[in-house]
Amino acid sequence: MKKVLLIGTISYCLMSSPVFAQEIDAEYNNKIKEYTTDSRFLPASVMNVVDHPTIPSPLKHFGEIIGSPGVMHNTSKIYEYYQLLAEKSPHLQIKQVETTEEGRPIYVVIIGNDDSMEKLDIYKNHLNRLADPRITTPSEAETILESAKPVYYLNGGMHSTEMGSPEMLMELAYRLVTSEEKTIKQIRDNVIVLINPVSEPDGRDKLVDWYYRYSKTRTEWDDGYPRSAPYWGKYVFHDNNRDGLQVSQAITKGIFSIFYEWHPTVMLDLHESVPLLYISTGTGPYNEQIDPVTIGEWQVMANHDITTLAAQGMPGAFTWAFYDGWWPGYGIWVANNHNSNGRFYETFGNAGANTYMRDLSNQKYAGDPATTREWYRPDPPTERVYWSARNNVNYMQAGVLASLTYAAQNAEQLLRNFYQKGVNSIRKGKEDSPKAFVIPADQKDPVMAAYLVNQLRAQAIEVHEAESGEYVVLLDQPYRNLAVTLLTEQKYPKEAKFPPYDDIAWTLGYLYGVEVQPKDSVEYEISSLKKVDSDVNYEGEISGSGNSYFIHYQAQNTVLPALYWIREQSKNAEIRVIKSEFVIDQDTLNVGSMMIKGISSSQAGELGKKFGLDLIRSSSAPESDKTHAVQLPRVAIYHTWFNTQDEGWSRYTFEQRGIPYTSIDKDDLKAGNLNSKFDVILVPRSRGTASDFIHGIDSRFGPMPYTKTDQFPSHGFPDSSPDITGGPGFLGIENLKNFVDAGGVVIALDNSTVMVAETGITRDLEPYTASGLFHPGSVVTVKAKKSNHPVLYGFPETFSIFRGNGPLYQVDLAKRGMMLLQYGTKPLKDEEPYTGEIMGMAKAESKQEEKAEAGKEPAYVRSGMVRNEQTIIGQGSIFNVPVGKGRIIAFTFDPLHRYLNHHDAPLVWNTLINWNDLGD
Incomplete structure (x- = not known):
């Protein structure tokens, strides 16, 4: 040398x-x-x-x-x-x-x-x-x-x-x-x-x-x-x-x-x-x-x-x-x-x-x-x-x-x-508004409220607890600016010259489904507030008496994993979903609430603590024809080999929630016989065209094993294949269609709707191009078309979801009943009632009464920015498409996006809970 x-x-x-x-x-x-x-x-x-x-x-x-x-x-x-x-x-x-x-x-x-x-x-x-x-x-x-x-x-x-x-x-x-x-x-x-x-x-x-x-x-x-x-x-x-x-x-x-x-x-x-x-x-x-x-x-x-x-x-x-x-x-x-x-x-x-x-x-x-x-x-x-x-x-x-x-x-x-x-930062917290944020104690999903507190603490944001149970974020602290950006709406400028690099909204209250109140003054004696020094945990309570337990369902994130836990604890437990409002003493249970029988009081107590669920105990019971039995599904999560980004987030979400699943790929679709193994197949968002979903990675590069060997020990995880090139092919797509025809349910998220809508599994969903629409990741308003449909259980008629630049589909007016949820609150033009004269009928008979609007329509964009939003308002965001004996539930957004929009995830959990009773 x-x-x-x-x-x-x-x-x-x-x-x-x-x-x-x-x-x-x-x-x-x-x-x-x-x-x-x-x-x-x-x-x-x-x-x-x-x-x-x-x-x-x-x-x-x-x-x-x-x-x-x-x-x-x-x-x-x-x-x-x-x-x-x-x-x-x-x-x-x-x-x-x-x-x-x-x-x-x-x-x-x-x-x-x-x-x-x-x-x-x-x-x-x-x-x-x-x-x-x-x-x-x-x-x-x-x-x-x-x-x-x-x-x-x-x-x-x-x-x-x-x-x-x-x-x-x-x-x-x-x-x-x-x-x-x-x-x-x-x-x-x-x-x-x-x-x-x-x-x-x-x-x-x-x-x-x-x-x-x-x-x-x-x-x-x-x-x-x-x-x-x-x-x-x-x-x-x-x-x-x-x-x-x-x-x-x-x-x-x-x-x-x-x-x-x-x-x-x-x-x-x-x-x-x-x-x-x-x-x-x-x-x-x-x-x-x-x-x-x-x-x-x-x-x-x-x-x-x-x-x-x-x-x-x-x-x-x-x-x-x-x-x-x-x-x-x-x-x-x-x-x-x-x-x-x-x-x-x-x-x-x-x-x-x-x-x-x-x-x-x-x-x-x-x-x-x-x-x-x-x-x-x-x-x-x-x-x-x-x-x-x-x-x-x-x-x-x-x-x-x-x-x-x-x-x-x-x-x-x-x-x-x-x-x-x-x-x-401290000066702004003292002089500017807001001066504090309050997370009220009375939340529809208190587990998510606790999660929000813990996430703020993970960001080194100080949180206090008031004697009355609410959480308070005082803003005269070093990371005041971060607290404000996480808890307030984002207003991305429409006139921005260049497109945004990523999502443009992240308001945690909206994403978690937690009410957060900005305050222009601090309404507490500071000495009465207790700083939160460790993660908080909501433990559910049991009220009433009787031999049945009821969950007042408000789309809580922990209900589905709780149901799987009940099945593990007691094979004889009976779980039924209540399909209409049900009154127990002073409590009115929402549509979609649940009745549980066959568990002990100690199991009920553990259920409430483990999953943060309040239980109502009663001897009353709804009429059997107003309920349906819960048969928890065998779930598969499908992944492509050409784009695994979002299926990884889906797997992570399922595991964090404690929801069992099996990971499958193209070879499983080609093998067929899917109904013998699964009831529901989730297809997470995956970038690609219909051709990509069918053919996958170009087979001219194959065979390309992704397997663990002595020479390449890191490969073969979290899944393996002797050849990752090629896709399920037409045979695999046909087998997926056979799965639905025979009574299976496919849940397709965001761009993966391409796999069901543009490969022939269903021909009812027609791709729709919204002229000039630019829809980077934002929190937007949606409205239920069928408020009491099982997929929407626990949600109000109008609420918010997180959506990016995903695909859109439309169905013929005669099939508009497939649309469960729409973007915005106004109907499509062809759904507006006709108010003109009808030839062949007397004017008095043909006159339509105009329904007065109750209050101001909520804005479409709640946080973020959308250009030419009028082109998406009225379009479908979730479709329930019958195929043979089964269903395709097509989401034109991703309710499992990056483990962030927890408020939207129960739309998927609802589909799993009610997979065998999804109706028309």
Whole structure:
């Protein structure tokens, strides 16, 4: 191995700096040059990797440098290297913060100088004090600022096909602990660097196996070959970066755990997609509750990074034109939501370590081609780029080094901004309206009210309990802005120039079906409020006496799992749904309420506590012809192999609720005989056309096993197949139709209605195009067409649901009875009563009485934004389509969206409870 003794000056970025005598690894540097496809892609800042005498570089440890062609490392190898660095260097520590759904560890790596590493608890306490101005006066903050250090958190490997960051971060860590170059030493001395090497380890291992099993042999980028394994995490695919409001997956829990322990001043999430390096600021509209100080930091830091790369001659770095900055549920937005600064990069990537010719000629962002010179992209790339894994490492690492340098040189200002944002939040809580939110005690689903309290606490929002039982969120607290954004309606501007990047509404009261009241004044004695210090849990109560138990049904989320639990506890238990209002003493039970017989009083007590259900005990009983027996269904959840995103959310929801199911795929449909195994088949939302549902992944790439082997141990989970190419084919679709004909029920959600409506399983649903309709994820008003239909049990005539840009269908007027629920409250034109003259009848007989409207029609959009909403009002949102002896229940929205819209989920639970009594 050649070594060079370098004494003198290394120049890069915007500065030059003398260094101590260090041996530079000439072989490492030569390989960087060799694997970089263009000298313009080779910044000085990534050169001069030190050949340390006791700390092994990636080259020494792995035998190849980072970014070598054809080389990707799985999590065990990555973690092994960090463990080695921790053993060899006093400037690095590694500790586990979480465990994934499949049992892999999630680690955080801590890097700093001797002072930092010896006093980590002191520096963490400094940031904890600055995070809450209520416990830290301005003068105390000034004292802390004299010695505090910013914490800069780098998050890698969130999206598993974006494979470069877990590689780059290993080289960066080695550089940060070994180099004595002035700017690196400045970073090490002035900043505590946190690295989450692989935030989604389950997906990382699947994709590394996929790369070696399939992708490594590909020579053309645009050959149509699947670049990804069908699964990343156990449940969640690309949406693992849409879990920041739910905090449901291990990846998010790990990120939140790191944030709450350290209060990082800046967080940078390392992604890969657009050419050549996007540095986030966003086109806007920005989230209305983000402090302007944070928005200013986005701009300053992005332009600093772009300037630093430009000074090194690197083309293709840009900002602004990629996303908006509105949705607060990205993983890294834990920083923006909590007075820190959350940023992300998008580096150009090849989903592996191959080198490809990439064509940029058809790529556009914010309406401009990716190759044009703009104010936000002063040095664009050419239309063709020959791109390697090492290019990716160079760009990402040069950007990170630039940003770390900014933090090191502006440490006090970043920390001062962090403290000031907390001050601003508390001031707004005292001066602006609302000043508090109240969650009343009397809720139709008290379990969901408790869940809302717990979710607010998961966001570090303080909640108090009043003596009268309601929960109170006082807004003179550091995270006031987040509380406001979560609990109020969103008003996305209709005139926004560019389409939103994601969902645009998330009002938790609407999504959870919980009443939340904003208050312009605090109506409590503060001393009487008790801070909630642990998760709350609603336990149901039993009233009355008698041999039967009744559930007053209001579409509570826990009823269906409670019914499955009853079946497990007592095979002789009888459960009946009441099909008309039923009066017990002073209680009037809704249509859809339930009568339970054959359980003991102790079982009833456990039922109420376990599922948060109030039970009424009575000896009264409705007439038998006004009830129907509950026969709990055998449920299958179908997944395609070409898009598993939303079926993962459905599986997660079923498991969280305790609803049993069987996962099936194309092979099960082709095998047929479905009625012998299942009563209901749920088809979660899946992107694709009718052809995709029939034919699946192109069979010309097959056979393509997704099975666990000794060589590829991460594959075959959570499902496996000897060949994931091809779909169910026409035979599978015919077998699904036979299932419905024979009495089965298919529930199709959102775009998966294509599978039943456009493949011939039913011909009653005709695709409808609403001219000019733009319907990003928003909370909107719907109205029941058949209020007492079992699918709508527990819901009022008019309520809200969450809907995105899903498909629409229509049925002939003669079949309009299939429409159970409509969008908006006004009928379609052909449903409006005729009020004109009727020839052949006397005028008196033909005159129609006009019904006076009772009150003002509710607005269609409750939270979010819809353009040309008049084109969807009156159209069907849920259809009940008879096919033979069975039913198709077609939802033109997703009631199981990302484990967020819990208020809508009981529409699915109703279908399962009443699957054999869905009527006309």
